[in-house]
Amino acid sequence: MMSAFLDAVVDTLLPGEHQASSGASPLPSGTQAGVVLEAKSAEQDTILQMIAQRAGGEEAFARAPLSARTDVLASIEKESFDAFRTFVSNLLQDYYEAPSVLAAMGWREGAAQPLGHIVPEADEATLERLEKVRARGPLWRLAP
Amino acid sequence: MRLDPVDIAIVGAGFGGAAFAWRLSQQRPDLRILCVERGGFPDRSALPALRSDWQRAVLNEWATSPNLRLKSGRKSASADYPIDDTQSDFKPLMWNGVGGSTIAWAAHFPRLHPSDFRTRSLDGVGDDWPFSYADLEPYYDLNDAECGVSGLAGDPAYPPKPERAMPPVALGRMGMAAARGFDALGWHWWPVDAAINSRSDAGRAGCNHCGPCLIGCATGAKSSTDLTYWPRALGNGVEIRTHCVVHEVEIEGGQARGIRYHDESGQDILQPAQIVVIAGNGIGTPRLLLASGVDSPALGKNLMFHGAAYARGVFREELDGPVGPVGCALYSHEFYETDEARGFKRGVHLQVTRENALLLQATRLDKPWGEDAQRWLRDEFRHSVAVLVCNEDLPEEHNRVTLTDRIEADGLPGVKLEYRVSEHTRRALDFGLDRAEEMLRAAGAHRTVRIPVAPLTGWHLLGTARMGNDPTTSVTDASGRVHGVADLIIADGSVFPTVGAVNPGSTIGAVALKFADDLARALG
Numbered sequence A: 001m002m003s004a005f006l007d008a009v010v011d012t013l014l015p016g017e018h019q020a021s022s023g024a025s026p027l028p029s030g031t032q033a034g035v036v037l038e039a040k041s042a043e044q045d046t047i048l049q050m051i052a053q054r055a056g057g058e059e060a061f062a063r064a065p066l067s068a069r070t071d072v073l074a075s076i077e078k079e080s081f082d083a084f085r086t087f088v089s090n091l092l093q094d095y096y097e098a099p100s101v102l103a104a105m106g107w108r109e110g111a112a113q114p115l116g117h118i119v120p121e122a123d124e125a126t127l128e129r130l131e132k133v134r135a136r137g138p139l140w141r142l143a144p
Numbered sequence B: 001m002r003l004d005p006v007d008i009a010i011v012g013a014g015f016g017g018a019a020f021a022w023r024l025s026q027q028r029p030d031l032r033i034l035c036v037e038r039g040g041f042p043d044r045s046a047l048p049a050l051r052s053d054w055q056r057a058v059l060n061e062w063a064t065s066p067n068l069r070l071k072s073g074r075k076s077a078s079a080d081y082p083i084d085d086t087q088s089d090f091k092p093l094m095w096n097g098v099g100g101s102t103i104a105w106a107a108h109f110p111r112l113h114p115s116d117f118r119t120r121s122l123d124g125v126g127d128d129w130p131f132s133y134a135d136l137e138p139y140y141d142l143n144d145a146e147c148g149v150s151g152l153a154g155d156p157a158y159p160p161k162p163e164r165a166m167p168p169v170a171l172g173r174m175g176m177a178a179a180r181g182f183d184a185l186g187w188h189w190w191p192v193d194a195a196i197n198s199r200s201d202a203g204r205a206g207c208n209h210c211g212p213c214l215i216g217c218a219t220g221a222k223s224s225t226d227l228t229y230w231p232r233a234l235g236n237g238v239e240i241r242t243h244c245v246v247h248e249v250e251i252e253g254g255q256a257r258g259i260r261y262h263d264e265s266g267q268d269i270l271q272p273a274q275i276v277v278i279a280g281n282g283i284g285t286p287r288l289l290l291a292s293g294v295d296s297p298a299l300g301k302n303l304m305f306h307g308a309a310y311a312r313g314v315f316r317e318e319l320d321g322p323v324g325p326v327g328c329a330l331y332s333h334e335f336y337e338t339d340e341a342r343g344f345k346r347g348v349h350l351q352v353t354r355e356n357a358l359l360l361q362a363t364r365l366d367k368p369w370g371e372d373a374q375r376w377l378r379d380e381f382r383h384s385v386a387v388l389v390c391n392e393d394l395p396e397e398h399n400r401v402t403l404t405d406r407i408e409a410d411g412l413p414g415v416k417l418e419y420r421v422s423e424h425t426r427r428a429l430d431f432g433l434d435r436a437e438e439m440l441r442a443a444g445a446h447r448t449v450r451i452p453v454a455p456l457t458g459w460h461l462l463g464t465a466r467m468g469n470d471p472t473t474s475v476t477d478a479s480g481r482v483h484g485v486a487d488l489i490i491a492d493g494s495v496f497p498t499v500g501a502v503n504p505g506s507t508i509g510a511v512a513l514k515f516a517d518d519l520a521r522a523l524g
């Protein structure tokens, strides 16, 4: 399959952001994040063939604007929901673990351990709110 | 091969099996106690949280569903069997190995309320338990002490509990936002009891808030029975045989005589035992007992999960993101007890949970691809609070576990679930979702989202071998002894006659400890 076609499929599913709000760096597109569609399984090939066929060929899909490509993918999703979602899920796994994507979302790349994270303890205002609850007295129902 | 007899053969090294083994070995050190478990000990040095691709493990070999783990095609440390769940609104979740589902659990550790033991007498629904909260209370306390609980005494939603061993796990900005919401409405809220070390205790590290508790806890801060009950039970002389699948309980003349299992090499072994104890969970237990010809009319029936739904609030302020023990922050029992004006009996539990990892959050979107999905995710990530709504699912015979005609790779018949969300549960969940959204808005959420039924929430597998006094409607008596089969005991979540609206772990442990004491007394 043409690499331009495969890249267009990836970037239709994961278009990224042109700009992000509040000064964050924008999300890269799938291909910018390094996601590559490689031969994986017969199921994946079937989905890709369906996409190409529905779009009038690989080249036509690759050249179409984002909205038209999105419509093609939506129609395939409707027709073969489970297979399409499995195909998407595989790409999401590569994308949302990519360091550039995690960084754009303001998150740390790498293992969850051994660093862990710092989570703030309840502040004064919260502890005062808790005292109000305590002061209400028992809420539970007596049962023999 | 036929082995030398043991006094007690326990099937399953999960929560119930572990608590039972430890307590009995403590009360009766003279007994030869064996536990046979289909999986192995978890290897903490190989847990995915130590790798940079840990997020994808959540969707594959460490998925919470055994079916998804099997489907992933990756080698999993859980010794799974397939479950036909096509006819079940909730998908069963579990872990099969030493520690059982506590390896994957969130360790939220609430007790049932006193009223949960008396739903028939108080509200005319479900059934009364054959013992009360007061009867179980000493075992709750003992189980708390053995598992290690972080929390705060003084919760007015419960009868007084002893001081918790450790302070509550940190609430975080997310928890504080939710507390603000509950407070604005004048509703009850309280930091959860968590079977998680909020600081180092009993030889286990303190939680460092890494986030993904459901893929095993690499620090050991999360209590799981491979770290709590098992080391002490083994120290007392209990033997555990891992990677051995029990496929039959030997029953002769109405009496259990032992178990048959395949060991790791595939050899078929007969292990005679004076008493057999089954703790395979609400699916594994009826599967094995039905396959062994136990014909109690209630066996496999009355499967209960707890109805579960979510409301999520999106905030403009920055919150914590996917950090801290995912299921353990705070909860509200404002609506736990029956109020007939709501149009349903019994109540709902509102549990504020933390964000999921980015990848999981992305895959759980209604439509996980395209510009809109990425916009949603940008909006929500590090800016959302989720509220899990659980309701008291009631026992209904048509919700059940049965065997299929297939023999699975583990040598046992296949197992199938039939479970439908009832009208009662639907009403309770809708009520709970309304309240959850109200709280989120009061806390400052600018948008809320509802997930009316969350299928991948079948964490609690309960009721399929219920306790009771009547052998036509229950499987065991108040000590877990199977009606009509001598020397056969069940000691896991399947014995619950009703389930309250809260997570069951704390009660499963307490009940197993009680059953062990009952047996120790009966043995003289």
Ligand SMILES: Cc1cc2nc3c(=O)[nH]c(=O)nc-3n(C[C@H](O)[C@H](O)[C@H](O)COP(=O)(O)OP(=O)(O)OC[C@H]3O[C@@H](n4cnc5c(N)ncnc54)[C@H](O)[C@@H]3O)c2cc1C
Binding pocket: B011, B012, B013, B014, B015, B016, B017, B036, B037, B038, B039, B064, B079, B093, B094, B095, B096, B097, B098, B099, B100, B101, B102, B104, B105, B106, B107, B108, B109, B110, B214, B244, B245, B246, B247, B279, B280, B281, B282, B284, B285, B288, B327, B459, B460, B461, B491, B492, B493, B494, B503, B504, B505, B506, B508
């Ligand atoms: C993802 C997840 C999150 C959860 N979160 C919470 C929570 O926050 N709070 C809470 O209270 N509960 C929670 N739970 C539920 C809780 O973990 C379970 O209710 C509890 O562990 C059940 O105890 P059990 O003894 O009934 O069975 P389990 O702990 O499941 O143990 C059963 C054991 O039996 C073994 N077994 C089964 N059949 C055989 C056989 N034929 N031969 C040999 N061995 C066999 C299995 O391998 C397993 O190890 C969660 C569960 C999951 C899966």
Ligand code: SF4
Binding pocket: B196, B206, B207, B208, B209, B210, B211, B212, B213, B214, B216, B217, B218, B219, B220, B221, B222, B323, B324, B325, B326
């Ligand atoms: S958040 Fe805490 S309890 Fe959960 S896995 Fe990480 S260290 Fe363990």
